[in-house]
Amino acid sequence: MLLTPNTLLTTYNLYPKTLSFMLLDNIVFIFYLVLLSWLITRIPFFKKSGIGVGLLVALFCIKVAAGVLYGLYYNMPSQKLGADTWRFYRESVIETDDLLHRPLYFISNFFQSNYQQTGGFFSGDHSYWNDLKDNILIKILAINNVFTGKNYYADGILLNFLQLFGLVAFYKTLQYYCRTNTIVLAIAIFLMPSFLFWSSGIHKDGLLCASIGLVFYTMEAFIQHKAKAKHYLIFGLAFIFIFFTKSFVALAAIPALVGWWISANNHKRSHYYFILVYASGMILLMSISLLGSHYNMLTYIANKQHEFMALKGNSAIDVMPLQPTTDNFIKYLPTALDIAFLRPHITELKNPAYLMSFLELVLCAIIICLFAWFATEKKKAAPFLVCCFYFALSILLIEGYTVTFTGATVRYRSLMLPFIISPMVAMIPLFNRKRQRINVEKEG
Numbered sequence: 001m002l003l004t005p006n007t008l009l010t011t012y013n014l015y016p017k018t019l020s021f022m023l024l025d026n027i028v029f030i031f032y033l034v035l036l037s038w039l040i041t042r043i044p045f046f047k048k049s050g051i052g053v054g055l056l057v058a059l060f061c062i063k064v065a066a067g068v069l070y071g072l073y074y075n076m077p078s079q080k081l082g083a084d085t086w087r088f089y090r091e092s093v094i095e096t097d098d099l100l101h102r103p104l105y106f107i108s109n110f111f112q113s114n115y116q117q118t119g120g121f122f123s124g125d126h127s128y129w130n131d132l133k134d135n136i137l138i139k140i141l142a143i144n145n146v147f148t149g150k151n152y153y154a155d156g157i158l159l160n161f162l163q164l165f166g167l168v169a170f171y172k173t174l175q176y177y178c179r180t181n182t183i184v185l186a187i188a189i190f191l192m193p194s195f196l197f198w199s200s201g202i203h204k205d206g207l208l209c210a211s212i213g214l215v216f217y218t219m220e221a222f223i224q225h226k227a228k229a230k231h232y233l234i235f236g237l238a239f240i241f242i243f244f245t246k247s248f249v250a251l252a253a254i255p256a257l258v259g260w261w262i263s264a265n266n267h268k269r270s271h272y273y274f275i276l277v278y279a280s281g282m283i284l285l286m287s288i289s290l291l292g293s294h295y296n297m298l299t300y301i302a303n304k305q306h307e308f309m310a311l312k313g314n315s316a317i318d319v320m321p322l323q324p325t326t327d328n329f330i331k332y333l334p335t336a337l338d339i340a341f342l343r344p345h346i347t348e349l350k351n352p353a354y355l356m357s358f359l360e361l362v363l364c365a366i367i368i369c370l371f372a373w374f375a376t377e378k379k380k381a382a383p384f385l386v387c388c389f390y391f392a393l394s395i396l397l398i399e400g401y402t403v404t405f406t407g408a409t410v411r412y413r414s415l416m417l418p419f420i421i422s423p424m425v426a427m428i429p430l431f432n433r434k435r436q437r438i439n440v441e442k443e444g
Contacts, residue, residue, distance in 0.1 A: 028151045033064060036161045049168045050175055051186055059190045060164055063200045067156040070201030085202045088134065089152050092141035096150060099142050110139060133245045137204050156202050163199065166210025166238075169217035170418065176220065177382040178426035185431070188422040193360050194414035204245050205415050211238040211245075212253070212419065219257055220384065223264045248398055255281045256391035263383040270383040274390050286326075298324035304402040315406035317343070322401065332401065340400030343409045357410045364421060371424040385423045392420035 040046050040060060041053040049056065074083035098106040113128035141155055148154035171189055174180070190196065199206035218235040221227040243250035255277050263273035289296035302322040309321065319335055322328060342361070344354040399412045425431055 024149070025151050025153070028149055028154050029157070032148065032154045032157045033061070036157060037061065039161075040164070045165065046168060049172055051168065051171060051182055055183065055186060056164070056168070059186060060160065062191065063160045063163070063196065064157050066196045066200035067160055067202070068153055070197060071152055071156060074201070084134075086152075088138055088141060088202060089155070092138045092145055092155075093150050095138055095142035096145040099146065106139075106142070110135060129244075133204060136241070136244060137202075137207070140207075141202065152202065156200070159202060159206060160200060163206045163210040166207075166213035166217075167418070168213075170213030170422075173213075173217050173220050173384060174422060174426050177384055178423075179432055180426040181431045185422060185426055188425040189418045192414070192417045192421060193356055194410055195417045198411050198414045205411075208242060208245050208249065209415055209418065211241045212249070214238040215242070215253065215257075216384070216387075219260065223261060249395060252394045252398065253391055256387045256394070259390060260383045260387035263386070268380055270381065270386045273383075274386055278390065278394075296324055298326070298329060301329075301398065301401050305404060308402060308404040308408070311405070313405050313407065315348075315408075317404050317406060319404055329401070336397060336400030338400070339403060339409055340396040340413065343406045348406060354406065354410070364417070367421055367424055367428075370428050370430070374428050374430055381423075381427060385427065388419045388423045392416040396420075 037057045037060060040057050046056055047053060051059075071085065074080060074085050080086050095106060098109070114131070140159075144155045144158045145151075148158065167189055171185065174185065174189075195209075199209055214234055215238045218227070218231040218238070221231045222235075239250060239253075242253070256274075259270075259274035259277040262277070263270035266273070285297050289298070302324045305319075305322045309316075309319075317339060319339075320332070322332055344357055344361075346358065348354050349358055395416050396413060399409065403409050403412060
């Protein structure tokens with residue numbers, strides 16, 4: 001449905017924020033925090049994760065606290081009207097009423113377009129497919145509202161609980177190959193500062209990362225020939241969610257998963273298999289582009305960059321417009337690498353909000369140096385670890401080509417940090433549980 005900001009704000013403020021209402025909100029919040037913390041200690045998937053339910057409950061509570069701070073920050077008068085997180089919530093309140101009183105309409109309007117045409121699948125404006133990534137989250141929130149009484153912060157608890165399954169699944173997959181210190185690896189996955197902030201609030205980011213973790217976890221079951229019906233179902237649902245939330249992430253995952261699959265039994269040559277897969281993919285895309293500009297992926301990437309450049313913001317980066325040609329993309333590569341991996345620059349720290357991001361970059365640089373210096377087994381890395389590297393680096397490179405705002409770069413990069421930093425941490429012998437080198441080929 002098409003709603004104006006004023007309509008949404010009016011709907012959200014239908015009831016007065018009385019003291020009794022605020023007390024009820026707090027009771028609901030505490031109830032769900034206690035209930036879900038208790039469930040973490042009872043669910044077998046969590047109990048057998050190897051993390052320890054006490055630590056896992058602590059990580060869950062930290063994420064919930066970060067989600068509360070996220071909501072409070074974007075509830076500030078200067079932020080609220082344009083904040084996606086509160087827009088999702090306000091729209092979900094209306095959708096909840098539809099769910100309770102018009103359930104068939106609640107289902108059918110998910111498949112209806114607000115435009116005369118559905119629009120291009122990769123288009124950023126006036127496209128049903130582009131709106132779908134928001135509508136999926138709004139529908140999830142609408143269902144949550146039934147149980148939380150339309151409590152924003154309690155909704156955040158439920159979303160963080162759902163995310164926990166994907167993050168724990170990723171942790172278990174990593175530990176299968178690298179027996180890393182539990183606390184160190186948990187910190188690398190859950191508590192990288194920017195990831196903690198951006199993934200803990202009510203937004204698509206956390207669920208997207210959790211879905212990636214579930215895809216990796218179920219892929220491991222396929223490779224080990226231990227897959228059951230539930231693994232196929234989870235893989236399918238998670239991949240579909242990724243595809244309709246951020247289609248380019250799903251597309252980038254395909255060559256990474258294929259490389260993992262074909263190199264699963266040959267760790268020493270895994271890099272060669274991945275290079276072969278990615279080179280074949282590039283040749284295939286270039287061949288398809290010969291059919292016309294409509295099939296040229298470079299056109300879609302360039303258009304996405306142009307859409308970013310048309311936006312206004314304080315952190316805009318002055319870059320040249322991309323052209324959908326190979327030589328232009330090669331010329332732009334240094335800029336893409338700079339945006340993806342080096343922003344914010346030290347000269348941008350006049351904005352206090354970037355200080356934490358800059359310090360995080362320094363931390364990542366230290367981890368990379370430790371990895372390069374100590375991880376003597378990196379040339380024999382398990383294919384899953386190589387898969388993580390290729391997948392995360394390809395996503396960051398795509399974002400380097402398309403994103404033209406430092407603030408957006410920090411957010412999008414944060415979502416890949418668990419998939420690129422935690423494998424490095426897992427391969428540093430200093431962090432091994434018994435400080436001994438792990439023979440991945442024997443244990444994998």
